[in-house]
Amino acid sequence: MKVKQGTKGHQETKTKIKLDGLTFYYGKLKAIDNISMEFFECKVTAIIGPSGCGKSTLIKSINRISEITNDVQIEGKVLLDNKNVYDRDIDLVDLRRRVGMVFQRPNPFPKSIYDNVAFGPRLYGANNKKQLDEIVEYSLTKSALWNEVKDRLNQSAIGLSGGQQQRLCIARALAVDPEVLLMDEPCSALDPTATARIEELIEDLKKYYTIAIVTHNMQQAARISDYTGFLLNGQLIEYNITTEIFTNPDKKVTEDYITGRFG
Amino acid sequence: MIIKRRKIFNTFFQGLCRGIAFLVILALIAILVRVIISGATVINPGFLLKKPMEGMTAGGIFPAIFGTICITILMIIMAIPAGIAAAIYLIEYTGKGFLSRIIRASINNLAGVPSIVFGLFGVGFFILFIGRGIDRAFGFPLLFGQPAMLWAASTLALLVLPVIIVSTEEALNSVPVSLREAAFALGATKWQVVRNVVLPQARSGILTGAILSISRGAGETAPILFTGCAYFLPRLPVFTIPYAHVPVINPFDQFMCLSYHIFIMATQSTNIEITRPIQYGTTLVLIILTFLLNLSAIIFRIYFRKRSK
Numbered sequence: 001m002k003v004k005q006g007t008k009g010h011q012e013t014k015t016k017i018k019l020d021g022l023t024f025y026y027g028k029l030k031a032i033d034n035i036s037m038e039f040f041e042c043k044v045t046a047i048i049g050p051s052g053c054g055k056s057t058l059i060k061s062i063n064r065i066s067e068i069t070n071d072v073q074i075e076g077k078v079l080l081d082n083k084n085v086y087d088r089d090i091d092l093v094d095l096r097r098r099v100g101m102v103f104q105r106p107n108p109f110p111k112s113i114y115d116n117v118a119f120g121p122r123l124y125g126a127n128n129k130k131q132l133d134e135i136v137e138y139s140l141t142k143s144a145l146w147n148e149v150k151d152r153l154n155q156s157a158i159g160l161s162g163g164q165q166q167r168l169c170i171a172r173a174l175a176v177d178p179e180v181l182l183m184d185e186p187c188s189a190l191d192p193t194a195t196a197r198i199e200e201l202i203e204d205l206k207k208y209y210t211i212a213i214v215t216h217n218m219q220q221a222a223r224i225s226d227y228t229g230f231l232l233n234g235q236l237i238e239y240n241i242t243t244e245i246f247t248n249p250d251k252k253v254t255e256d257y258i259t260g261r262f263g
Numbered sequence: 264m265i266i267k268r269r270k271i272f273n274t275f276f277q278g279l280c281r282g283i284a285f286l287v288i289l290a291l292i293a294i295l296v297r298v299i300i301s302g303a304t305v306i307n308p309g310f311l312l313k314k315p316m317e318g319m320t321a322g323g324i325f326p327a328i329f330g331t332i333c334i335t336i337l338m339i340i341m342a343i344p345a346g347i348a349a350a351i352y353l354i355e356y357t358g359k360g361f362l363s364r365i366i367r368a369s370i371n372n373l374a375g376v377p378s379i380v381f382g383l384f385g386v387g388f389f390i391l392f393i394g395r396g397i398d399r400a401f402g403f404p405l406l407f408g409q410p411a412m413l414w415a416a417s418t419l420a421l422l423v424l425p426v427i428i429v430s431t432e433e434a435l436n437s438v439p440v441s442l443r444e445a446a447f448a449l450g451a452t453k454w455q456v457v458r459n460v461v462l463p464q465a466r467s468g469i470l471t472g473a474i475l476s477i478s479r480g481a482g483e484t485a486p487i488l489f490t491g492c493a494y495f496l497p498r499l500p501v502f503t504i505p506y507a508h509v510p511v512i513n514p515f516d517q518f519m520c521l522s523y524h525i526f527i528m529a530t531q532s533t534n535i536e537i538t539r540p541i542q543y544g545t546t547l548v549l550i551i552l553t554f555l556l557n558l559s560a561i562i563f564r565i566y567f568r569k570r571s572k
Binding site: 068097101107119 | 358439440441442443444445446447448449450451452455459460464
């Protein structure tokens with residue numbers, strides 16, 4: 001599904017990710033059915049839809065993380081900068097460095113705050129103390145956590161509040177210098193204040209990163225995203241500029257979902 | 264009416280469970296009290312540091328303590344790394360395929376094999392097949408193909424291996440999937456995930472399980488009966504490096520062992536009545552040694568739990 005040329009508010013930037021006829025199976029269960037859509041560079045694209053419609057599966061297909069724990073099968077393509085991430089010659093380590101991910105529940109490692117952020121860079125062999133210090137400060141600043149934790153970097157990350165933990169997870173993802181950020185309902189386990197902070201942060205981060213966010217919160221999608229895709233039963237029902245989706249949806253079922261008639 | 268019956272049943276089963284639990288504790292206390300009362304009077308520095316004397320009716324049990332410690336160390340060196348590696352392979356690297364199901368089934372069956380069968384297997388495999396094989400290949404006179412500490416320790420290692428594997432698997436499985444995902448999503452390779460996330464998390468569980476199974480193995484008699492344990496040895500299984508004069512454990516010598524010592528003192532001794540105090544003393548020393556191993560497992564667990572917070 002393509003956004004129509006000349007839609008109001010659609011300034012076409014480069015296509016960062018393109019799904020081309022993506023069909024996704026968990027074992028024999030079809031979770032995603034023939035979806036084609038684009039994610040534009042330095043824009044926030046929201047994926048909305050009722051529980052179990054395949055939202056998470058959709059973004060997890062981009063960094064190929066679901067195949068770690070599940071038996072999956074894929075048809076179609078996921079193009080990152082025009083290169084299919086399901087090609088045989090793709091380097092999964094490099095793919096996941098370029099495509100960072102923030103999960104539904106904050107999942108910091110039971111290590112210090114510093115070690116959490118430095119975890120990624122260390123995987124790639126960074127062990128120069130000064131360089132790591134810089135990366136940690138830079139990433140925590142970008143995820144708006146630096147001022148709160150700069151005096152206790154060596155304390156355990158488990159002691160942080162839920163919202164702080166989630167921002168730490170964002171900092172951890174940023175520390176390996178990704179190009180894309182996938183966010184799988186990053187605020188679903190957080191209170192409204194923490195949610196507001198993450199939303200501000202996303203607004204800020206999209207200057208540098210292409211962001212794909214799954215959310216079941218329609219207001220959130222309306223507030224923070226530039227583009228929105230509506231999924232239902234594994235199919236992409238509608239995909240457009242966020243304002244268009246929320247003010248002037250093409251399909252009746254989209255309107256019904258957005259206005260809360262089901263879901 | 265019905266309500267009353269439910270209550271009676273409830274009380275009855277609570278009482279039943281409590282009674283059985285107390286029975287277990289009672290058995291433990293009965294054993295410990297008997298052994299401690301009869302054994303404590305025998306234990307003194309001489310008993311711990313001297314050799315058996317006068318046809319093993321007097322003297323100490325030092326060679327048996329030494330042998331038990333040596334064989335336990337050898338067993339640890341062989342069984343723990345192999346067991347942990349096997350569990351990591353099963354949990355992290357194989358899926359739920361045919362091969363891993365066969366391996367798992369074999370391990371579970373191995374855990375159920377009686378220890379005397381391990382003992383006989385040790386004779387057949389380690390001594391006769393491997394030992395004699397080496398002798399024959401290099402033209403030695405009977406050198407490796409006879410009972411020795413190495414073969415006994417190998418047999419014991421084989422015995423505790425399945426237990427270590429199963430407990431390590433449990434520890435690895437208890438590491439949350441979300442942490443693995445987090446590491447994978449940062450671009451970690453499988454080995455990096457295992458090394459940096461899974462093992463540090465599972466460390467205390469792995470160590471506790473391994474130590475507990477080792478302490479179980481350290482008290483076994485049947486596997487070492489034919490594979491290296493001696494009734495009586497006038498010397499320690501020690502080899503002095505020429506010129507340097509450094510004594511090292513000689514794994515190709517036979518050895519004395521606490522569990523076997525108890526067995527022969529109680530059944531094969533020249534005078535069973537006279538040696539009874541020695542039997543109790545030896546039993547108490549063996550219990551204390553395994554208890555120390557268990558204690559170290561508890562200390563490890565507390566230490567690592569504090570560190571991971």
